[in-house]
Amino acid sequence: MRWFLLWAGIAAAGPQTPLGLDAYLPVPPDNPIAAETAALGRALFFDARLSRDGSVSCATCHEPKRAFTDTRPLATGIGAQVGTRRTPALVNRGYGRAFFWDGRAGTLEDQVLKPIENPIEMDLPLAEAALRTGHEPAVMAKALATYVRTIRTGGSRYDRFLAGDRGALDEREQLGLRLFRGKAQCASCHLGPNLTDERFHNTGIGFRDGRFADPGRASVTGAAGDTGAFKTPTLRNAAERAPYMHDGSLATLEDVIEHYDKGGIENLHLDTEMQPLQLTADEKAALVALLQAMTGPVEAGWPPERIE
Incomplete structure (x- = not known):
């Protein structure tokens, strides 16, 4: 079409x-x-x-x-x-x-x-x-x-900051933005105006006892490499949308950051981008603060x- x-x-x-x-x-x-x-x-x-x-x-x-x-x-x-x-x-x-x-x-x-x-x-x-x-x-x-x-x-404090209002984010949230784009690698998948690449990724969520009970994208494509891969959601208004991930297995934004900091859950088809991040406690808090600032x-x- x-x-x-x-x-x-x-x-x-x-x-x-x-x-x-x-x-x-x-x-x-x-x-x-x-x-x-x-x-x-x-x-x-x-x-x-x-x-x-x-x-x-x-x-x-x-x-x-x-x-x-x-x-x-x-x-x-x-x-x-x-x-x-x-x-x-x-x-x-x-x-x-x-x-x-x-x-x-x-x-x-x-x-x-x-x-x-x-x-x-x-x-x-x-x-x-x-x-x-x-x-x-x-x-x-x-x-x-x-x-x-x-x-x-739209129209979140995050958006106002990007539009030139430098007072829209405080220092901790601005640190979160630098981490988001850099060390934490969030922007590898959460990018663009809607903060998603609209693609499918395996971060290990749902991998238990050596298998995925839900094959995810592989149930559509039939490709083994898509096993455990799920759609990247937007991060807009994420603070209002707990619990998180495709199976609701992470209760808080802090839990989400911990999951990615650990590099996800190891499995055969884990995305290559998933690596331990070695974030400090202050850096994790800054990322959570930025995510909260994405609420509009x-x-x-x-x-x-x-x-x-």
Whole structure:
């Protein structure tokens, strides 16, 4: 499918892009951003009729006040069934590619309907969803994808600092930024306006008793080298999104820093970038402080509304 960059070019009176983000957003030609489509997407996002027993909506797991994720280590769906992966945050996913932790969906339009059908998540056939809502699956897909594209965050103190406000970060946070770009090597994967390379990496998370219970990206590609590799998440609003990693196994930002400081968990396919960092206690604290400074307001909808 041919894609074009459209967000700011939709209309001269379009919404202002949050500070720090790319002004243009990848939008498919057959699903341009429109107020009516976004409004329908929002209504569907909060509609529990899209689950078999009416107990779960998209917003049940993707809580707006938590950067559109939740606090559970693993996603929990209909009938309190527990999945095998953490609920991904939806902030700025409109800028992404290859969706889900393993990248099995190529577009948002492809991704948004899969949880509805998943027997552990919402467990509703799409034909039944169409009957309940009065909208065909293709219409629902476009609407939900559009709404997700409007979920954005930027304008953090980190963004203000990069824009020239040298007082936006204190000395410890500025040390964290130097470490982020240097010794700690965070920017090797967490780069660009959305602080992710949109690629898949094996850091050893989930490797226990000599194996990965979840093969990660390898379940999509079939390549042994992709075993244990998962999507790099954005670091924006990470302070609001505990617990961490694809399986929710790290409870705090401090735990995340410790994991990387140790060089991850050794396994056959561990990324070559994973090496012990030998960070001091002060350096670890500085990195945590920087991550906290990457928190900004979240907006959603068209025109955007701030999530309070």
